[in-house]
Amino acid sequence: MRIATWNVNSVRTRAERVVAWLERTGTDVLAIQETKCKEEQFPHAVFEAAGYEVAVVGLNQWNGVAIASRVGIDDVERGFLGQPGFGDPEVVEPRAIGATCGGVRVWSLYVPNGRELDHPHYAYKLRWLEALQREATEWVAASPDLPLALMGDWNVVPFDTDVWDVAAFAGKTHVSPAERDAFAAFADAGLTEVSREHLPAENTYTYWDYQQLAFPKNKGMRIDFAYASPALRARVDSVTIDRDERKGKGASDHVPVILDLAD
């Protein structure tokens, strides 16, 4: 089975491209982030025509996550227990959706950006990661043999070598020790970030800004990851970052991260 995660930066703009990619690569399950639409605006028909069922959560033009699967999609959960909200009035944003697909419990996650270190969004980001880590700890403890994947756009650069020039990020989000600690803490829940295990090379990126020729200059960031429970980790044969998907007109600024699983 092949499962993947991809921040598509608007699913309405890129539905045909995403589904063509799913079919071409033979991907069974895709965790999608930044759908940027309400559930009723989601291009359900494009996915269904290709044989994918979809579970969606979306409130407006911001955020939005989904899971597409051609191996079943059951026990859908929109948001996680204790998921923090943001704003006044406080809203629990559509940033997490879970479903069981082909025997794997998959979560599609879009971690808050943080904006600036002194912005309320940054404190929200840390709260959000901490709450997810707490909940993930419960999931693993409750079902230690369950294949579980926490996949998505984590908006954290775990190591200096996960960005083209860490000096350019001095005083900015994504690289702060608190964010890195919050990201690393998922290992304490018994999870392993399997893209790192299989693709340890430095300067291996999943995101390139649209501006200033970032992609041709390879000024990228590694911020899309997949944490796996022991039962899933043992089944990961290989991990691929599909860098080619950043090429050409109409690309998302993120590329897919793919996990090939043993049956």
Place this chain on the structure above:
DNA sequence: ATGGCCATTGAAAATGGA
């Protein structure tokens, strides 16, 4: 060629992204 922001809302300019 992989090429100097993009998507959404709403109808100009603002918001968010990272």
